[in-house]
Amino acid sequence: MTASPAVSGIAGRVRRFRSRYSAGYLFVAPSMLFFLVFIFVPLGWSFLLSFQEFGFRTSTWVGLDNYIALVQDPIFRQSAVNTVIYSVFTVAVWVVIAMVLATLIHPLPPRLRTFFRAAYYLPAVTSAVFIALVWKWILNANPWGLANHVLSLFGAGPVGFISDPSPFAGASVALWSVILSSVLTIPAVGVVLYSAALAGIPQELYEAAETEGAGALAKFRYITVPLLKPITLYVAIIYTIAAFEVFERVYVMTGGGPGYATNTIVYSIWRTGFRFGDYGLASAQAFLLFVVIATISVLQFRALRSDVQY
Amino acid sequence: MAEGTAGLERRGAEPRVAAPSSLLPEVVAAPVPEAAITGGTAPGRRQSRRSRLFTLAVLAPVAVVGLFPFYWMVTTALTPRAAAIRVPPTLVPLDATLDNLVALFAQAPILLWAFNSLVIAAAIMVGHVVFDSMAGYAFARKRFPGKRLFFTLIVSSLMIPVHVTLVPRFILVTNLGLDDHLLGVIAPSIADVFGIFLMRQFMQSLPAELEEAARVDGASEWQVFWRIVLPLSMPAVATVAIFSFVGAWNAFLWPLIVLSDRALLTLPVGVALLQQEFSSNIGLQMAGALVGAVPMIVLFLLFQRHFLEGVRVGALKG
Structure with missing residues (x-):
């Protein structure tokens, strides 16, 4: 009632701004603060750290030395190569398996569908640590190791699996063993995502194809696969990111070894930063990883924008 | 029954952005059929018995492989220490024991x-x-x-x-x-x-x-x-x-x-x-x-x- 002309100046504007918007700001404040403190500030900080060298309680600016050291370091180079080999093979197999499983599940009656989706998803709800621990036990080099026993039934083996660093088909036996344990883990998230996408393909397309005499394989090849392309890209990207960040499996099964045969980038980041306390070098490795992941993510957002039209 | 309406909600199943049908408040969507929640309704036509059998013959073994690590985890956890390193490995733990769990807790x-x-x-x-x-x-x-x-x-x-x-x-x-x-x-x-x-x-x-x-x-x-x-x-x-x-x-x-x-x-x-x-x-x-x-x-x-x-x-x- 007493709105004097003086208040309707700046003070009035501030008051109006506050009464109109303060609730919105207050509601986002806690999470924005969280993102600032634990994600955005550390991101910049990590960038700065990557140009420093750490001694005991001191750090000095060393320019690009950390990055140069990494590029020249055969161990880091091997970690990068291992990570790429691991990612390429697991992602390729996971995507194919996920698509085939989802396609096979789709026409089943609801009860069976729910059953298989649950059975496939079950292993994904437990920590990778526990599953990796079992795989380490299955793949152990002794004759009582389950994998070696199975091999012995065919007159083969025993194979060292995760303890054998000898080269085999472009990588080491140990790395292939880790890859094997990964691809034998059902890509549950992919199955669920493909299932959702399959439900969006109009049934009429299949019916039309059938009237023209298309068999199951032809329908899969010419209808399902092309129409699932956008989701395939999405699944491939999330799996690529997950594969690039592989850690638990390596930590539990091999500890990066034998030697550096199964060292991966994230394992290397952890070891450099938290075993050896070399924050600068670890940050430089992390930043290289960030560039790779961010590139993949940008591709993902691009791809998602162009949606499929039926 | 549900087939007609479910088709509508199933459109636009793009990842990340699509509001899942079961998460819509009840005011907007009446109770959703179970099938829609888990990713869509059954297609209109029935599978032939032969292709159903083929499907199950692929899906079931995959489920066995996927779940096997759990089975092996349980089996080994219940196997006495000496028996765990027996050749051939014991697939079914006939001499099951809780010794490992007891030792773990101790x-x-x-x-x-x-x-x-x-x-x-x-x-x-x-x-x-x-x-x-x-x-x-x-x-x-x-x-x-x-x-x-x-x-x-x-x-x-x-x-x-x-x-x-x-x-x-x-x-x-x-x-x-x-x-x-x-x-x-x-x-x-x-x-x-x-x-x-x-x-x-x-x-x-x-x-x-x-x-x-x-x-x-x-x-x-x-x-x-x-x-x-x-x-x-x-x-x-x-x-x-x-x-x-x-x-x-x-x-x-x-x-x-x-x-x-x-x-x-x-x-x-x-x-x-x-x-x-x-x-x-x-x-x-x-x-x-x-x-x-x-x-x-x-x-x-x-x-x-x-x-x-x-x-x-x-x-x-x-």
Whole structure:
């Protein structure tokens, strides 16, 4: 009632701004603060750290030395190569398996569908640590190791699996063993995502194809696969990111070894930063990883924008 | 019956952005058929018996392979120590025993680890439910300068792998005196993108009339959120809660970095430590893995729909 002309100046504007918007700001404040403190500030900080060298309680600016050291370091180079080999093979197999499983599940009656989706998803709800621990036990080099026993039934083996660093088909036996344990883990998230996408393909397309005499394989090849392309890209990207960040499996099964045969980038980041306390070098490795992941993510957002039209 | 309507809701199943049918409030969508929740209705035509048999002949063995590690975990955990290294390996534990579990409880603070995991997972879950839904509410309903910028920033943080922020976060947590403290694990995970995204999506679909009515009756902004919007958003809250809990329970790398006191470890970190402390005792290691895995399996069996739904909206990778 007493709105004097003086208040309707700046003070009035501030008051109006506050009464109109303060609730919105207050509601986002806690999470924005969280993102600032634990994600955005550390991101910049990590960038700065990557140009420093750490001694005991001191750090000095060393320019690009950390990055140069990494590029020249055969161990880091091997970690990068291992990570790429691991990612390429697991992602390729996971995507194919996920698509085939989802396609096979789709026409089943609801009860069976729910059953298989649950059975496939079950292993994904437990920590990778526990599953990796079992795989380490299955793949152990002794004759009582389950994998070696199975091999012995065919007159083969025993194979060292995760303890054998000898080269085999472009990588080491140990790395292939880790890859094997990964691809034998059902890509549950992919199955669920493909299932959702399959439900969006109009049934009429299949019916039309059938009237023209298309068999199951032809329908899969010419209808399902092309129409699932956008989701395939999405699944491939999330799996690529997950594969690039592989850690638990390596930590539990091999500890990066034998030697550096199964060292991966994230394992290397952890070891450099938290075993050896070399924050600068670890940050430089992390930043290289960030560039790779961010590139993949940008591709993902691009791809998602162009949606499929039926 | 359901076939006709389900086709409509199934359109536009793009990942991340699509509001899942089961998460729509009941006002908007009548109870959704079970099939729609798990990803669509059965196609109109029936399969021939032969192709059904072929399908099952592929799917069943895959399920066996996928679930085998669990079977082997249980079997080994129940096998006496000497029998675990028998040739050929015992596929069915006829001489099952609880010795390994007894030894585990006697020689490792497994209950303490379970307690730590529970505290961490519960705290992170509550944090996500409260903070994510607050932010989701603001993004869904409020208008304020900078809203788009904030939202873009939050979404773009998805591109930042946690590994890039590990070192600075550890320095931060250490400076706060929270290293080797459960709070040091909890604090850097107290909110997340997925929850904000999901809550925003869900709250946008709620009718605004109730909130306006409450405001007319003199409810404060907080009361509108806490008493009206949040209770209406329970389906989305449940999904966020379950995913946060399971994610926090299973987390490994960050707890491994922050915690070092043996009594403060979480189950995954503790069980990973068992393989160093009892490297020759595989039964004990498997017993530890079993104790860590079973609670999540039980949760999954109880809340299956929320899990599958959460994945559909882009919950997490791998």
